[in-house]
Amino acid sequence: xxxxxxxxxxxxxxxxxxxxxxxxxxxxxxxxxxxxxxxxxxxxxxxxxxxxxxxxxxxxxxxxxxxxxxxxxxxxxxxxxxxxxxxxxxxxxxxxxxxxxxxxxxxxxxxxxxxxxxxxxxxxxxxxxxxxxxxxxxxxxxxxxxxxxxxxxxxxxxxxxxxxxxxxxxxxxxxxxxxxxxxxxxxxxxxxxxxxxxxxxxxxxxxxxxxxxxxxxxxxxxxxxxxxxxxxxxxxxxxxxxxxxxxx
Amino acid sequence: xxxxxxxxxxxxxxxxxxxxxxxxxxxxxxxxxxxxxxxxxxxxxxxxxxxxxxxxxxxxxxxxxxxxxxxxxxxxxxxxxxxxxxxxxxxxxxxxxxxxxxxxxxxxxxxxxxxxxxxxxxxxxxxxxxxxxxxxxxxxxxxxxxxxxxxxxxxxxxxxxxxxxxxxxxxxxxxxxxxxxxxxxxxxxxxxxxxxxxxxxxxxxxxxxxxxxxxxxxxxxxxxxxxxxxxxxxxxxxxxxxxxxxxxxxxxxxxxxxxxxxxxxxxxxxxxxxxxxxxxxxxxxxxxxxxxxxxxxxxxxxxxxxxxxxxxxxxxxxxxxxxxxxx
Numbered sequence: 001x002x003x004x005x006x007x008x009x010x011x012x013x014x015x016x017x018x019x020x021x022x023x024x025x026x027x028x029x030x031x032x033x034x035x036x037x038x039x040x041x042x043x044x045x046x047x048x049x050x051x052x053x054x055x056x057x058x059x060x061x062x063x064x065x066x067x068x069x070x071x072x073x074x075x076x077x078x079x080x081x082x083x084x085x086x087x088x089x090x091x092x093x094x095x096x097x098x099x100x101x102x103x104x105x106x107x108x109x110x111x112x113x114x115x116x117x118x119x120x121x122x123x124x125x126x127x128x129x130x131x132x133x134x135x136x137x138x139x140x141x142x143x144x145x146x147x148x149x150x151x152x153x154x155x156x157x158x159x160x161x162x163x164x165x166x167x168x169x170x171x172x173x174x175x176x177x178x179x180x181x182x183x184x185x186x187x188x189x190x191x192x193x194x195x196x197x198x199x200x201x202x203x204x205x206x207x208x209x210x211x212x213x214x215x216x217x218x219x220x221x222x223x224x225x226x227x228x229x230x231x232x233x234x235x236x237x238x239x240x241x242x243x244x245x246x247x248x
Numbered sequence: 249x250x251x252x253x254x255x256x257x258x259x260x261x262x263x264x265x266x267x268x269x270x271x272x273x274x275x276x277x278x279x280x281x282x283x284x285x286x287x288x289x290x291x292x293x294x295x296x297x298x299x300x301x302x303x304x305x306x307x308x309x310x311x312x313x314x315x316x317x318x319x320x321x322x323x324x325x326x327x328x329x330x331x332x333x334x335x336x337x338x339x340x341x342x343x344x345x346x347x348x349x350x351x352x353x354x355x356x357x358x359x360x361x362x363x364x365x366x367x368x369x370x371x372x373x374x375x376x377x378x379x380x381x382x383x384x385x386x387x388x389x390x391x392x393x394x395x396x397x398x399x400x401x402x403x404x405x406x407x408x409x410x411x412x413x414x415x416x417x418x419x420x421x422x423x424x425x426x427x428x429x430x431x432x433x434x435x436x437x438x439x440x441x442x443x444x445x446x447x448x449x450x451x452x453x454x455x456x457x458x459x460x461x462x463x464x465x466x467x468x469x470x471x472x473x474x475x476x477x478x479x480x481x482x483x484x485x486x487x488x489x490x491x492x493x494x495x496x497x498x499x500x501x502x503x504x505x506x507x508x509x510x511x512x513x514x515x516x517x518x519x520x521x522x523x524x525x526x527x528x529x530x531x532x533x534x535x536x537x538x539x540x541x542x543x544x545x546x547x548x549x550x551x552x553x554x555x556x557x558x559x560x561x562x563x564x565x566x567x568x569x570x571x572x573x574x575x
Contacts, residue, residue, distance in 0.1 A: 078460055083461075091457060092453045094453050095449060106446065107458070108462050112444055114442055117442060119442055165461060
């Protein structure tokens with residue numbers, strides 16, 4: 001396998017007259033934190049949804065780990081190692097934290113048409129649950145229903161769940177959205193720690209976070225890529241400054 | 249073992265059902281045995297519906313279809329056994345419960361597989377309407393079955409035979425129903441806590457998340473739909489035996505609605521609650537009907553109050569803390 005984990009080729013998507021994604025191409029290398037940034041309405045979440053399979057592109061291709069996944073459905077992409085978190089946290093509200101995490105572990109394991117034994121006592125859960133909870137600092141909260149967690153904890157849970165399936169690429173859609181300074185720090189630390197196990201595509205609005213975390217940055221404006229390179233180059237890019245940084 | 253209020257209620261319930269026949273006989277109230285037999289059969293159907301409503305969040309308004317299918321399998325097999333003819337030209341009739349009841353369960357499950365596979369292409373309001381439409385379709389199909397009595401229904405001259413037991417005997421039949429209801433509920437409590445159950449509960453709470461985790465949620469929902477249909481089919485088979493009569497009314501959406509009321513009254517997503525709901529529903533029907541044929545006028549407000557003031561119906565009220573979901 002090559003050094004690329006993800007290649008996006010001339011991806012297009014329109015909603016009526018709005019072109020949310022215009023001939024977008026970029027590649028994500030293995031083992032890096034790749035940031036996708038852009039001002040509000042640049043089409044960042046559309047790209048995340050196209051990559052995870054919730055939206056169908058009008059044209060173009062998505063190559064993941066060497067295979068064309070453009071026509072695969074969301075759950076099929078997840079099965080082959082493409083995990084994501086959502087801009088608006090998506091967890092199983094009515095289930096406990098432990099059940100949420102166990103479900104994430106089991107979902108990727110497959111073979112869940114088992115009707116008799118207690119899910120939380122299955123060997124794979126017993127083996128991996130403690131570590132999975134520890135990694136996102138939720139050991140103490142494991143018996144709580146997810147809906148009773150704080151905003152930051154829910155986000156931690158969601159990231160933990162995305163990781164539970166041992167993905168090769170993790171798409172984080174605005175993980176810092178709505179976080180206080182404490183939450184941002186905690187999440188930044190978690191994301192940095194992940195770098196060695198999983199490639200990350202970080203879709204983010206918060207510039208400070210992006211420049212402190214990312215190894216490579218793609219800048220999106222009006223659904224098109226206007227710059228692509230390492231953080232230093234992006235910081236100095238005139239087009240980026242005009243379109244984005246200038247307004248900060 | 250830690251005794252929670254929940255366990256207490258469940259053990260109490262088991263004891264109640266186990267001791268009801270001797271106590272009722274002692275006081276000479278034999279009709280109570282039949283009444284509670286019916287209640288247990290309805291409970292079985294209501295619990296199966298609770299799997300759909302409470303755990304799979306699939307609002308089906310066509311659950312009676314599977315009760316009806318189960319009942320008609322028993323009725324039709326009886327009909328062919330009685331006049332020694334063949335169904336579809338090659339299937340002989342039977343009065344043997346060990347043949348007919350599994351057949352009823354199987355046919356209902358297959359019906360649920362077909363109806364579920366088509367209905368689950370939709371969700372929300374469309375799902376409600378499509379399940380209702382399928383059930384009504386089957387209702388009119390049954391009405392049109394001239395050979396099997398059509399509108400008038402199909403009488404059976406006696407109940408099925410079960411080796412070693414006499415199902416015509418009130419007590420025997422009562423305990424057979426008690427046994428089957430208990431086994432079904434026990435299996436359901438295991439089911440909702442199993443890996444399948446956890447994935448199902450996840451799929452019903454958040455579709456986006458479950459898909460992003462790599463789960464094809466529809467197949468889990470479909471399996472749940474089939475299991476619920478099978479349970480309802482068993483209830484239908486028992487109901488046919490209880491009344492020794494099968495009619496299109498068993499497929500009517502009115503019955504689907506009644507089952508739904510039992511689930512809501514007893515406690516959605518509690519499995520044991522629907523049993524309470526079924527018992528209460530039949531008791532109220534029985535006793536309010538003595539005073540007025542419009543007993544629903546009095547029952548309606550009771551239901552509204554229970555649904556508005558409790559989180560998980562009467563069962564949730566008894567258990568405290570709103571009852572549980574995971575069993």
